[in-house]
Amino acid sequence: MAGLVNFAPADLGGSIRPRSGRKPRFRGGCRFLSALVLVIVAYGGAASPGLAADPTFNIKDVDDATATKFKAEFQSRKETLERYLIDTSFAPVFSGPIDVEVSADGPSFSEALLFAWDGRRGHSYFPAARVKQGKAAITHELMHVNAPNEVRFLAEGFPTYVEDKIGNVKAYPLAGHHIACGIQAYDRIYTKALDAVNFVSFDATPTKHGLRLGDGMGLEPAFPKSKNGIEWRRDYAYLVSASFVKFLIEGYGLDKFKALYNLTPLTPGQSAKADPGRYQQSIGKPIDELQSEWRVWLPGQKRSCH
Numbered sequence: 001m002a003g004l005v006n007f008a009p010a011d012l013g014g015s016i017r018p019r020s021g022r023k024p025r026f027r028g029g030c031r032f033l034s035a036l037v038l039v040i041v042a043y044g045g046a047a048s049p050g051l052a053a054d055p056t057f058n059i060k061d062v063d064d065a066t067a068t069k070f071k072a073e074f075q076s077r078k079e080t081l082e083r084y085l086i087d088t089s090f091a092p093v094f095s096g097p098i099d100v101e102v103s104a105d106g107p108s109f110s111e112a113l114l115f116a117w118d119g120r121r122g123h124s125y126f127p128a129a130r131v132k133q134g135k136a137a138i139t140h141e142l143m144h145v146n147a148p149n150e151v152r153f154l155a156e157g158f159p160t161y162v163e164d165k166i167g168n169v170k171a172y173p174l175a176g177h178h179i180a181c182g183i184q185a186y187d188r189i190y191t192k193a194l195d196a197v198n199f200v201s202f203d204a205t206p207t208k209h210g211l212r213l214g215d216g217m218g219l220e221p222a223f224p225k226s227k228n229g230i231e232w233r234r235d236y237a238y239l240v241s242a243s244f245v246k247f248l249i250e251g252y253g254l255d256k257f258k259a260l261y262n263l264t265p266l267t268p269g270q271s272a273k274a275d276p277g278r279y280q281q282s283i284g285k286p287i288d289e290l291q292s293e294w295r296v297w298l299p300g301q302k303r304s305c306h
Contacts (some may be wrong), residue, residue, distance in 0.1 A: 055097075119268040143158065150265065151205070163248070183243060201216075214235075223236070259282040
């Protein structure tokens with residue numbers, strides 16, 4: 001799901017320059033086109049027999065050239081993700097129809113997860129503005145199609161991790177930078193944010209309508225009580241969720257994370273609170289202990305943001 005992120009300029013640099021009353025902004029000069037090319041070379045190419053059928057598109061409010069470019073990018077990223085799922089054996093490739101809507105009539109964020117919760121798995125929506133900007137979170141939304149989850153912070157954290165790994169770094173919530181850089185930027189401005197993170201509360205948030213990642217999880221005192229503050233809080237929740245997923249995968253292996261993820265598959269229309277004991281069952285440690293380890297691990301993820 002995409003929000004109101006606007007990191008600028010589009011190039012990501014090595015220094016962060018806060019501006020009064022605004023969210024963190026990056027300055028510097030390193031582009032991500034080469035990374036995109038490497039991703040397409042590594043995972044792209046023509047569709048193979050094991051991949052899902054081609055999607056159908058309903059595109060409005062963009063010009064023909066933009067629509068054509070978006071369709072080609074969607075197909076390429078779809079094939080890239082499907083190969084990732086096959087190569088890692090993380091989840092079976094979704095075999096149902098995939099239909100894609102682009103328009104300026106809907107919300108300002110993209111969506112696929114709640115469509116799956118509504119029983120419309122395979123449907124995704126992208127706002128026309130983000131398609132025009134080349135910032136559509138295609139890989140993220142396709143992860144929702146292929147592997148939706150009833151725990152919101154895993155359901156959003158893993159697709160964000162995958163978007164960072166093989167997708168479009170310009171898309172929400174990465175907004176032109178990698179996970180660690182985003183967290184660093186927020187933590188320099190909102191100094192109480194990291195201390196407010198409690199993954200026990202995050203884990204208790206189910207996937208359902210009317211409940212957003214970052215709301216009611218204890219982060220509210222760390223961010224301004226304004227429209228922008230709400231969006232920044234939600235953005236931060238996506239980033240720290242993705243960071244925790246990365247920590248689990250890198251520290252304990254994708255197989256153990258997969259075992260955890262598979263314990264809470266999405267059931268349309270249902271949003272039961274997940275059993276926190278499943279972390280002990282799948283990873284071998286309780287979630288509060290894993291969070292403590294994540295806090296020790298996180299400083300080592302600091303990087304020059306370029």
